Amino acid sequence: MVHYDLQNFGTVEINRKKIRCDLNISAAKFFQELSEFEGMLSKRGKQTIETAIKSKREEKTKEQDELEAFFARCEKYIRQRLSSMEINQQTGSGKSDTQGKEGGSNPDEVEGERILVKVEEKLVAKYRYNFLADQKDSIAESEEENSVEDSDDENGEESEEDLEEFPEGYGILTREGQVVIQNIAEDQRIWDISGRFKHNGTIEKVEEEFFIKELNRSGEENSEYTEKYTIKADKEPSLKLKEDISTINDPNTITYSLNMDQDNVVFFKLDLINTEEYPIQNIELKKKLFESSSDVNVKSVSVGEHSLEDNYLIWKIEELEPNGQASLEFTLTVHIADKDEKVRSGTVEIKYSAVNSLTALEIENFEATGENMVSTSEEQEEEKPDIFKGFLEYENLSPYIAKLKKVSVKESEKEDAPELVNLDEGTEVFLGARGVWRSNEWEIDTQGKIPNYEKTVQFILLHNLEAITSTTVQVDDVELAVAIFDANVVYDLETIESFREISFNATHTLTNGGATPFDYLSIEQTVPEHFKLPEKEELKLTKDGKEYEIPADWIHVEDRKLNIKMDGLKDSEMGMFEPNQEIQIIFPIVAQSLSPEDEFISPITWKANTLPRGEPIIIKEEGEATKIEVVHRRLKVFRGKSIQATDSEGVYKIHLKVRNRSEFPVENYELRDRVPAKFEMQDPNIEPTETEKMDGRKVLIWNIDEIPAGGEVEITYTIHAKKDSAEAAEAQFSM
Secondary structure, three states, rough: OOEOOOHHHHHEOOOOOOOEEOOOOOHHHHHHHOOHHHHOOHHHHHHHHHHHHHHHHOEOOOOOOHHHHHHHHHHHHHHHHHHHHHOOOOOOOOOOOOOOOOOOOOOHOOOOEEEEEEEEEEEEEEEOOOOOOOOHHHHHHHHHHHHHHHHHOOOOOOOOOEEEEEEEEEEEEEEEEEEEOOOOOOOOOEEEEEEEEEOOEEEOOOOOOOEEEEEEEOOOOEEEEEEEEEEOOOOOOEEEEEEEEEEOOOOOOOOOOOOOOOEEEEOOOOOOOOOOOEEEEEEEEEEEEEOOEEEEEEEEEEOOOOEOOOOOEEEEEEEEOOOOEEEEEEEEEEEOOOOOOEEEEOEEEEEEEEEOOOOEEEEEEEEEEEEHHHHEEEOOOOOOOOEEEEEEEEOOOOOOEEEEEEEEEEEEOOOOOOOOEEEOOOOOOOEEOOOOOEEOOOOEEEEOOOOEEEEEEEEEEEEEEEEEEEEHHHHOOOEEOOOOOEEEEEHHHHEEEEEOOOEEEEEEEEEEOOOOOOEEEEEEEEEEOOEEEEHHHHHHEOOOOEEOOOOOOEEEEEOOOEEEEOOOHOOOOOOOOOOOEEEEEEEEEEEEEOOOEEEEOOOEEEEOOOOOOOOEEEEEEOOHHHHEEEOOOOEEEEEEEEEEOOOOOOOOEEEEEEEEEEOOOOOEEEEEOOOOOOOOEOOOOOOOEEEEEEEOOOEEEEEEEEEEEOOOOEEEEEEEEEOOOOOOHHHOOOO
């Protein structure tokens, strides 16, 4: 169920294709107030909302996703509008203003991310017997053959440790869970992450308390922490599958043999059975189809929705009632051209979730720290120079929501110094990403001296826990017959720069994943205007890493079309394309001074055939799948250097700044600076990548991996005179 708090308007609940609107205003007034979002709704969606507002009862809807998106946007807008109307107040009483410059007493009042904590628990079961036979004894021979493939045991048998048996032939392969704490910030690290795991006693081998020193930025190594554990609960899968196959398209006759040199229409029936007294939800069955099948036709489905995706039949059921059963029947066509060709009927994987929870794992006392800044202001009174006014400002520099726990400011080196600012115990202040909190102002008498303070600011970053309990059932397939051929192309660039002549390589990879060799292979590729195809001698062919010369009569280039026909492989130098082999063909393509409006879209057709010839296997790649964009990029970079004298004689601080004014990231940027004669460099904020000499002087070199569009990099260091004759003016030299 999804709940939306629309503040003064009221509340909305959406659950299982039903909506309830408890609003304090009429439908007409509601849409008048939020007219700018009305365009998100279809006519039927708006009518459903109007009916629900008027009736104040649950109303059925088929537009659940649409309504959820609409009310989520409305809820966010209303919160932002109320937040902007709040008056930020500051007091002079010595107590902190809990709203401050920014922030709120509720984390829902501020915007920001939360550290992602995922609790993932899973049960993976495998059916040890073949579902495709009426009698388990009749497939004993097949089980013996398959046991060698499926087992990790040296003797070809599944060990009891790896597969715990249950009735009905099921075995539990995995019964485990893990907690993943993930830093989703792309530009910052977080550190000092700690907490305590709490569960219902069904977890083995997990440390109750944890401490993580730091997590790197999202996408980098060590950006997440994983704590794995074993679940004690023994649970047989709640959902069972029965699968029938008929290669003669007869629902009453189970057969596996296929006829050669003709189209075989194969019938499948899948039955799912819920063995529990409670409903099972979010069922997804993935049935792998034959690689070269065609005319997939779903004949009937008793409940749920089905689709075809990436050579899989996907069957989704939102909920299957207690002890309920669902069935799906479909056919497909397969053509067998040789008696030795082999194909599997297609494995089945079923995933689902249930209302019961295995461990009820939670995290108590979660704490984490991220980038922040604590500042104080000192301002001397105009007419009372001994008096200083001040305040403390805390800035949450992280993308996460922060919670202030303690704020304290006292004068340094002063006995019994009173608290100048104190966050009251029990007061909660939440700051959004990049939010700022400012304390009250104070006044102190320092007899004209600049004040020094002892400051304490304690805070934590909030987290969000997502729990997923899932079960997966794996069902083996049986062997039928067909050849399996796969092909793809990869280019060694992702974009093409405009108005340059650029050569790039196309790498075609052909794979024989079946049980029969191929005697014929072909590649047909067409390139658009302003692209030049290779000369025949520029093509390179390897099979399993060994290079072979391509016969000239295999290659044909005409009208921007390249056609490679490898016919009669059996009698060629490299021989037939055997099972489990891989062929790569690499050749250059030249882009000839393209304008930004140009683009590279190159349709490709791969074909493979056996000996003797049968129906060829054809793979095509067209449209967006072959597209490489032309980009028009021009570099705009601002570089600056400044020299500042420090309080120490002969010591100067150097500031180097590089700002990327381009509309794209600048990569591998090199920044140089020269150290004046008779000076030495110290205290760099970023260590130079390398150094070299120029005219007897030391040159510092920084290699910057990337400067984001609009971003900048600042490098500072100090130079220290080694002799009285050292001249700092030479530091004005820039490189």
